[in-house]
Amino acid sequence: MVNTPIKTTKSQEIFAAAQNLMPGGVSSPVRAFKSVGGQPIVFDRVKDAYIWDVDGNQYIDYVGTWGPAICGHAHPEVTAALREALDKGTSFGAPSVLENVLAEMVIDAVPSIEMVRFVNSGTEACMGVLRVMRAFTNRDKIIKFEGCYHGHADTFLVKAGSGVATLGLPDSPGVPKSATSGTLTAPYNDLEAVKALFEENKDEIAGVILEPVVGNAGFIAPDAGFLEGLRELTQEYGALLVFDEVMTGFRIAYGGAQEKFGITPDLTTLGKVIGGGLPVGAYGGRRDIMSLVAPAGPVYQAGTLSGNPLAMTAGIKTLELLQKPGAYEYLDRITKKLADGLLQVAKETGHAVCGGQISAMFGLFFTSGPVHNYEDAKKSDTAKFGRFHRGMLERGIYLAPSQFEAGFTSLAHTEEDIDRTLAAARDVLSNL
Ligand code: KE4
Secondary structure: OOOOOOOOHHHHHHHHHHHHHOHHHOOOHHHHOOOOOOOOOOEEEEEEOEEEEOOOOEEEEOOHHHOOOOOOEOOHHHHHHHHHHHOOOOOOOOOOHHHHHHHHHHHHHOOOOOEEEEEOOHHHHHHHHHHHHHHHHOOOEEEEEOOOOOOOOHHHOOOOOOHHHHOOOOOOOOOOHHHHOOEEEEOOOOHHHHHHHHHHOOOOEEEEEEOOOEOOOOOEOOOOOHHHHHHHHHHHOOOEEEEEOOOOEOOOEOOHHHHHHOOOOOEEEEEHHHHOOOOOEEEEEOHHHHOOEOOOOOEOOOOOOOOOHHHHHHHHHHHHHHOOOOHHHHHHHHHHHHHHHHHHHHHHOOOOOEEEEEOOEEEEEOOOOOOOOHHHHOOOOHHHHHHHHHHHHHOOEEOOOOOOOOEEOOOOOOHHHHHHHHHHHHHHHHOO
16 A cells, blocks of 8 residues: 555644644644644544545544544434424523433433433533532542543542543643542552552542543553452442443443443443534432432532533434444444454564454554553553554544544444555554
8 A cells, every 4th residue: 555645734724723723723632643743634524434634635533523423423313313403492501301311311221320410521520420429428539540531620630541641741730739639549450559548548538430441541441350349349438439431331332331341330420422422421320329419409510501402412313323233233343353453463563562442442552561551551652653643644544643542433434444444554564
């Protein structure tokens, strides 16, 4: 496959102008390609499994706007439903039956959720779940895991993943010590470290929050027994277990990682997929806990655009599409073919790699591994990942622009797309 560098003149012009207008020229740091080098491409439009940039180049997309596009971009049934909803207005700021419909779908799907509150982002969902878990237990401290990312609220910006890890930030200036003094951290997959924290902070820990499958330190799966162990430890110490399924929700399985692994937390956060590409988040769980949220109870949380009719409409239609028989079998099959193929090609071309996939989520590290936690992930050759990313981009394959992110497939990705991707990977890795 001869590689002729793609023309990105317009992308460069637009991005140069953007950098004078917005910090780093982006609305979210990871989009700036800082850790993979080169300039980001500026999108013009997306459809199915594909992106077109402003210079007319086409790419197979494995970011899927960071998860929401699990049915493929601009799915005709989603866009048709949105067009119909648009004629009835874009925002009500008042109850609508659409919220009931999506709430029932979420409650029916996610084992831990008996009652749910909609918000506008995963960050807001994690802020809300933090407040209600502290109120319910009357305890202030939490345990999170190194490399896990729960949005950009102060309390969670401790050894966080995603863009924080991508930029190699120690955490973030502007976060007062008072906001993070109660945030305890442990290595992912390390139950002994969690038990020690509970022993050292007896009766002070409100709960444990984690990504049940990590996507923000690269792709890291839970070791056998890890999730079960956390369920037991939180019950033993009177703390709550919170699965942050903003990324894994409706992606690992229709009922999320908690359905896949058969572990039911007390609270769950959601986002991305349940909005079908429109701004959305949600937190939910046991009725006795969620009944504390205002106005039912005293725990305050609010939002102008929460539950807005457009996000509800896109979310409802997206979940309907995911309910179709065979959807998750298809996602698992094509993603396994992709992940296994990438690892095989990398090994055949002499690179130390490890990684894997679960359902429609995958990742690979340029290290022999295994990778059980963030420290292991940081052993990956991130410079090589950057060269790999650029080489794939020049061959029309759009991967997440960071070693510390996961990859996402969709119902729109075809066998031919996977074959093309593997051929491009072989070409890049043979010359890396
Ligand atoms: P948002 O506020 O970005 O909607 O959600 C925050 C969040 C919370 N929890 C998990 C597990 C998440 O993955 C996220 C956001 N994910 C990143 C991608 N790793 C969003 C992409 C970005 O920050 O631009």
